[in-house]
Amino acid sequence: MHRHLSEEDAAFKEKIREFFTTAIPEEIRTKAKEGRELTKEDIVTSQRILNEHGYAVPHWPVEYGGQDWTELQRHIWRDEMQAAGVPQPLPFNASMVGPVIAAFGSKELKDRFLPKTASLDIWWCQGFSEPDAGSDLAGLRTTAVKDGEDWIVNGQKTWTTLGQYADWIFALVRTNPEAPKKQQGISFLLIDMTTPGIEVRPIKLIDGGREVNEVFFDNVRVPGDQLVGEENAGWSYAKFLLGNERVGVAPVGMIKRWLAEAKEYAAQVKQGEGVVLDDPLVAARIAELEAEAMALELTVLRVAGNSKDGRPDPASSILKLRGSQLEQDTLELITDIAGPMSLMWSEADGGPVPVWATVSTPRYLNFRKASIYGGSNEVQRGIISGTILGLKG
Amino acid sequence: MDFTIDTEQKALRDAVRELAGSLADNAPSTGDVPVGPNEHDEKAWSALAEMGVLGLTVPEELGGMGATPVELMLAAQELGKARVQSALPEAVLAAALLAELGTEEQKALLEGVSAGETLIVPALHEPMCSFSLQAHDVTATESGDGWALSGTKAPVRYAAAADRLLVTARAGEQTGVFLIEGAQAEGDVVTFDGASAQLVGSLDGAADALQRAVNVATVALLAEALGAMEGALAMTTEYLKSRKQFGVPIMTFQTLTQRAADMYVSVELARSAVQFAAMVAAEDPGATDHIRRARVVVGKAGRHVGQEAIQLHGGIGMTAEYAVGHYTTRLTAIEHTLGDTRQTIGELARTVRDHGAVDVFA
Structure with missing residues (x-):
């Protein structure tokens, strides 16, 4: 039991502080510190720079841009990033869908999505909550029905943060309404937001901001190869994702x-x-x-x-x-x-x-x-x- | 930062746990159970001495174990959990002062302290005074080649059982620490009327040494509080599972389980603060601000957990026969020993300008 940082960790802290306070434009950091709304460009610019230096997704597998850091070093990274006012890497990408694809996706899905997810060439949003599925998330009713190799998605998601900027959405959908437990009939789908049948409507909040949205799906056709992991196993991936969110x-x-x-x-x-x-x-x-x-x-x-x-x-x-x-x-x-x-x-x-x-x-x-x-x-x-x-x- | 404990530390913790369990078993659990401030228990004290607990933070060359506040924390936490109250925090404070400031002759007393044969406790508190390292009304004047003390110290916990006291007293503008033998105690009240005493160290060095000694003793107090909170939470959780009302276990009611969850949160935050305080004190007993922050976290947590433990038990929690309220009693006492949450927040408030963000590594 001891509290001091090892020489190695102290040097790491110095190095990373220097990086955050010099490599990320001061204009963006000042805006973030003052609590002003960041534009999409601010967030993308910042994450690109982080990613180029291996600092966007250090907790991912090394082969997809992660770092072989200790938990303490990850803490120092997070702490120094927040202290410097650097916008954190988009959580939907870095902490949510990225780790799920890395842990449960096929090699094909990983190669297709992870590099662009780390670099923010794909902006992800989250399709979990629904009007009648909040704390009782497993009660969700958006359906995906097989049509040949594809899925046809119908239903509504809500509280979709920054959905107005998103290129893709990761969504929990009901694929087996007959499952004995409602948790057992859910799958995890990746959906291109430009697919016909998707409509995004902003929800204005009490602070005047428009950071959350409703997302409607009307017969949206999703290719079968955009299912993550196994059919009807989506609930366990969602729990994994929420667990990461709580810790992070x-x-x-x-x-x-x-x-x-x-x-x-x-x-x-x-x-x-x-x-x-x-x-x-x-x-x-x-x-x-x-x-x-x-x-x-x-x-x-x-x-x-x-x-x-x-x-x-x-x-x-x-x-x-x-x-x-x-x-x-x-x-x-x-x-x-x-x-x-x-x-x-x-x-x-x-x-x-x-x-x-x-x-x-x-x-x-x-x-x-x-x-x-x-x-x-x-x-x-x-x-x-x-x-x-x-x-x- | 490394929060893990090594094999030797685990062995110490397990040994103290076993001893504390057996000491707790000897306490009466039915009938006229004593409440409030405890009496000094010679048998328990000797048992603690035999295990080396009393000399944990006393340097080896002075007859102690030469361990750090981390080991002290591990031991005190087990005592707190088992509801074994003792003069350990007081003895630790006195020993730290003697070890730092004492003459060879005064330091020689520490062998007996570690062995449980000599009980030396601090006399810092004064009537109608909030906690202070400076003496208010107790004075010391030079007399021959020694000093004479006048005034009243209270409460002086374990005064009646103590062989010697370490008394803070005002000498002009300064406060010194004085060693006195055979003081007359009426319970926790000690009155001096020209009693002859030895100055420990110098008047100039007393304030900083006192602060360091208080900090180390505070680690013992906070660790004991952590143990008490763990015990209170465990009892409360068990009770929610076993107690039935309306034909069902009361853990059926979310209004109770949500509150139990908040107790858990308080205990875990306090655990982090206590372990940190021990690590800080092991490195630098003079890192007062960090110790103070830990004191605030643990003080607030102790109040929360102690109060909720009684409330979630209902009426049974109010009875002397049932243990849970004794945890709350002890937590309340700890919160007011060697400073308190209110006063500590005030002290920290006066230093908030001196730093930007709090740095736990510095």
């Missing part, structure tokens, strides 16, 4: 950066004879959040190396739960620091009110999503109480 999503580096920024903001906003940071209640909230973020980061470090037989340490299920809470608490704090300035909503530079303050409320509202997506926090607690504590309803 504790956004510790970002929370730490937000807290550091919160202090800078609070040191600038005047209050009485001094500044907001002089207010002991504000300083105490920051101190408390720093302690809690530290405990989260340490837990990430502790459980990351503890996977047994390829299964993550059960304690990793707390990372999504706690990570989303701390994201939300930190953004709440920043909105409080902005105070009356938070009443303005604008991304325009140059006014008397800084951008961090005028995006604080929409950003705070936007991140209420964090405790809902990827399995709501209530679902996470259900996983903990059922799987770890053995409390069965």
